[in-house]
Amino acid sequence: MMGNRRTFAAATVGGAVLVTVLSGCAGGTTVSPASSGSTAPTTSAAANSATTAAPGTFTDAQVQQLCSDMEAELQNWRTVTPTLGKGGLNIVVGSWATANGINLLDLAQHRDRVDTAMAASCPQVRDGALYALEIPDLASGMVGF
Numbered sequence: 001m002m003g004n005r006r007t008f009a010a011a012t013v014g015g016a017v018l019v020t021v022l023s024g025c026a027g028g029t030t031v032s033p034a035s036s037g038s039t040a041p042t043t044s045a046a047a048n049s050a051t052t053a054a055p056g057t058f059t060d061a062q063v064q065q066l067c068s069d070m071e072a073e074l075q076n077w078r079t080v081t082p083t084l085g086k087g088g089l090n091i092v093v094g095s096w097a098t099a100n101g102i103n104l105l106d107l108a109q110h111r112d113r114v115d116t117a118m119a120a121s122c123p124q125v126r127d128g129a130l131y132a133l134e135i136p137d138l139a140s141g142m143v144g145f
Contacts, residue, residue, distance in 0.1 A: 058102070058117050066096045066114070067122035070129055077132035085133045086141045093142060111139040 058066075069092050077085035093114060097107050107114070115138040118126040126138065135141040 057113070058100075060121070062096075062100050062102075063117045063121045065100070066093070067118065067125050069096055070118070071122070071125045074125070074128045074132060077129065082132070082134040086135070086143070089129065089133060089138070089141045090143045093138075108142075111142045112137070114142070115139045 070089075073088055073092055077088055080088075093107075094104070096102075097104055115126070118129075118138060129138060129141075130136070133141050
C-alpha cells in the first residue's frame with residue numbers, strides 16, 4: 001500500500017512539474033520566421049538536412065532509452081488506476097526529454113512523435129502501455145496538451 005502512495009505522490013508531483021514547465025515555456029518570446037525574401041542558398045540547407053536529424057525527431061538511442069524507461073514502469077501502470085498511470089507516463093516522458101535535451105514545448109506541440117517513435121522501435125512496450133493506461137495512443141495520455 002505504501003508503494004502505491006509513493007507512486008501516486010510521485011505521479012502527482014511530476015505531472016504538476018511538467019505542466020508548470022510547459023506552461024512557463026508557452027509564455028516565452030516567439031521567434032519570427034525568416035522573411036520570404038531570404039536569399040539563403042538551398043544547396044546548403046539540403047546538405048545540412050542529410051547530416052542532421054530534422055527538428056522534432058529522435059535518435060535511435062533516445063528512442064531505445066524511452067522504450068527501456070517505459071518498459072520498467074509497465075508493471076506499476078498495470079497495478080494502479082489508469083489515471084495514476086498516466087501521471088507516471090508523463091513523468092517518464094518528461095524525464096526522458098529533459099535528460100536528452102529535447103525541447104519540451106516542441107514535444108508538447110508534437111506529442112504524436114513519441115507515439116510514432118515507440119510504435120516503430122518497441123511496439124510491444126507501446127502496446128503494453130496503451131493497454132495498462134486504457135488509451136488509444138501515447139499522445140492522448142500526455143498531460144498539458
